Amino acid sequence: MINVTERALTDFEQVLLGMVVSQPRSGYELKKLFTVTPAAAYRPSSGALYPALRRLERRGLLRVETATSAGRRNRRVWHPTKDGLTEHLSWLRQPVQPDRIAHELPLHLMRFVLLEEAAPREDVLAFLASLIGGLEQFVKGMEAYADGTGRQLPGRHPLLALRHGIVMHQASLDWARATAAELAAAPPG
Amino acid sequence: MINVTERALTDFEQVLLGMVVSQPRSGYELKKLFTVTPAAAYRPSSGALYPALRRLERRGLLRVETATSAGRRNRRVWHPTKDGLTEHLSWLRQPVQPDRIAHELPLHLMRFVLLEEAAPREDVLAFLASLIGGLEQFVKGMEAYADGTGRQLPGRHPLLALRHGIVMHQASLDWARATAAELAAAPPG
DNA sequence: CCCCCCATGTAACATGTTACATGATTGA
């Protein structure tokens, strides 16, 4: 909608945009946000972060305000534009693609976190339902492959590795079901 | 050892090298290998694959033989050199780094598969022991964070997402323990 | 005849990492 001729935003750009939507922040704050959690999956370098923010600005999804504060170097605080908010909400609402679930699971968890503040509970439950469906399909597909073609694989390790994928995603599925039940039952935040 | 001044091989290059060590193959065969498994995590493009093979050749880790076959376009079949084999074995034996485990788990599973043919059982068990130790540390660290700092996170979703990471890696840990026990007990392949 | 599979590769482009540059303030 926003601009059809432009390429799609990268995952990293979508996450940055979401963090700014959740709260206006400077590049430095964003950088630290990735560092906080133990074993943060990705810590963007300056050379990745600052150009990405500029790209989002050039597309009209972010705007920047220079914040002066006594005795400090100026911070450049990024805010979402109306188009930025629209784009982010559209990304948050995209259904889970079952065939990409192994690759995108960390991203889906990021979406789950960002959904809490940006969208109503019904969107959160719709997301979890989509995630549950995708994981079910994925696990079933892996099990079918393991019981069929997988048994012809040479040696023992390939099948054992396949089982690893199954048990991990089964654990993810269990989590998603329990979480959906919990959120559906809990009083609204 | 092989050449200190060169950069370290990328993960992708290590995996390619390992696949060639396991059996000499052409670029096209390697490309298909990534496609076989359901929901293959990564499918390299030609533009990634062929240059990577050339880089490995330039480093003296691979050599190529042109295989002619009646009525077919010539295939270029890659073989490991002595240095290539050494490098691969060294990679296979590297211990698991607990702080990178979330990021590198799929790679470790790849190593587990490649270890079966390339190294004796004691190396496989050493690898699994290292993986188990890393996962234990990782899970404990995540749990400590969740019970400490994590409780101060705003909203419910961040903590729920943290729990997702914990249950997934706990499932991985369970798998590693069961697999180590199974392989230690089973007759040698 | 056309399309698909085999099989290898290049060119343009976007993005990422590493390392460096810059500059102010706080605390030992």
Next chain:
DNA sequence: TCAATCATGTAACATGTTACATGGGGGG
């Protein structure tokens, strides 16, 4: 004074994706 933290950024370089080029063979 020196180091660390705050804070933003660039330059060189390597790598990846997308799309295209090339060319032979088999099947409908």
